[in-house]
Amino acid sequence: MRYIDGAVRDFKDLDLLATGETTIHRLDARAKVVVTLVFILSVLSFGKYEVAALFPFFIYPAVMMALGNLPAGYIAKKIVFVIPFVLAVAIFNPLVDGQLMIQLGPFGITGGWVSCASIIIRSILTVGAAIILVSLTGFTGICRALEQLGMPQAFAVQLLFLYRYIFVLTEEGGRASRARELRSCGKKGLSLASYTSLVSHLLLRTWERAERIHIAMLARGFTGEFHTIHPKRFGGKEISFVIAWSAIFIFIRLQDIPQLIGTTVMRMIS
């Protein structure tokens, strides 16, 4: 039950963030979608044993959160929540891959631990990029951008419909679920039988509602697409945004910057 409330709150929080009015928020959504994809691809293109070489990529979330005025703590919390699930698979790396990789004095670190660390860094970066994208652009903006980038219109309409009804139905499902939990006095009532009848009722009610809504929409001239004003266009700002970030990503992808800094510092010390 708390999960449902939390999920609804998640939607509302991220939607609220997306209504911000910073320079980054005002950019055309396509630019942000493209940059996010380039970012994820460059991060994931590293070999499985890279750890330090991934660090420079943190510049992207750091700058975007700062410019977009996003709450760092909130986004960090969302990322931390996901890591256990990645770790469930990554934890097998140290068990399977026992080859010694680094010798730091008496401590030997195996390749498995290195690649496990790499997976965690990867997931922080990629999950962070996704959350930042949605909190800077909003779901509607992303859908429109994807449609302009060539996503079929039927799928775009599907995504927008889904998004509009998720609020209504999760709240309705949440109420039904709460009612069932309150009447089931512990665990006994949460059986498969009551579950299917509950979900089936939800389904039938929704089906009828969808038909009513559709008739109402037809009466108002719905022809299968959502018309929106497009105040944003892909202008010079967007082009430079995409080019600048892509150039940075490719540069840090090709140059191991931590290694360079480390070598320079060590040379100065010795």
Add this chain to the structure above:
Amino acid sequence: MHMSDALLSPQVGVAMWTVSAGTIAYCSRKIRNELDDRKVPLMGVLGAVIFAAQMINFTIPITGSSGHLGGGLILAILLGPYAAFLTIASVPVVQALFFADGGLLALGCNIFNLGFFPAFIAYPFIYKKISGAKPTPTKRSVASMAAAVIALQLGALGVVLETVASGIASLPFSSFVILMQPIHLAIGIVEGLVTAAMVSFVYKAKPEILQSALEARPIGHEPVKNVVLAFLVMALLAGGILSWFASKDPDGLEWSIARVTGMEELKGTGEGLHGSLAAFQERLSFLPDYSFRKPGEVKPGGGGNKSPQAAMETKTEEKKSAGSRLGTSVAGTVGGLLTLAVVFISGFLLKKRVQSA
């Protein structure tokens, strides 16, 4: 929980994106051309129902643990394969963006694993074949159960294959399969039970929904065959591209970048600072003890003058030999920590400036 980006290689991710995007485009065209537009709002709302239903848990008989509905099969039964695929495909998009459940690059994989198997394999070839033209309640239950189990087994196998092909997780194929398949057998049985119960409930309460789903579908055998065929072609293409990359180097992007940058540029940069990653890594691998490289030990640009192919070949050999190309030497660690510090401080300062402005 869906597949996340962190365990995926770009090659597998992009290949599966292509496959899923192609299937989505095909289904969208089908829906536009052949089905009545009444289905469009219905799809959106049913996607939301699946979303809501996934949040309500129930107690699984015998084990006592809790489970929830996956939903792919029930959508295929209610909407037919094309509309169902689009509906299922839209759910992981929302989950990836709002709950960080599954990555953006992994969307291709997740849509395929969750949508393709129930809509285009389990529904037409298992459910419809078993339930037949005049389904009885028993037939329908058996059909839902079998279809759900097979869809989930195939989906789980998809996850395993995509993860192993990516090569980021070290878990070998056989152990991963042994871990995944039995769990998904259990989940599949539960999904089958719920789907069967829901289908029979809907049939009793509103039989015209199922009937219309059966009749209004002008989908013969050919279109489904087309999808499967198209998928096979795409899979072969993707597999071909993948194996082409894999045969050169596990890291295809690196390889293609080295090819694009070409030899000329590599020759021009003696220090290797602006050279390609391959040349750079080759130089690093001269550090046998992973400690700080003493200046003058390696001639600058020693690796930079090699052709990218040659550099790649030496690199693959190095990978085999004790993975010596690690950037995690002492210098790397120091540099990494410094980089992180610089990044966070600059982000913090930037934020202060933005807020005060």
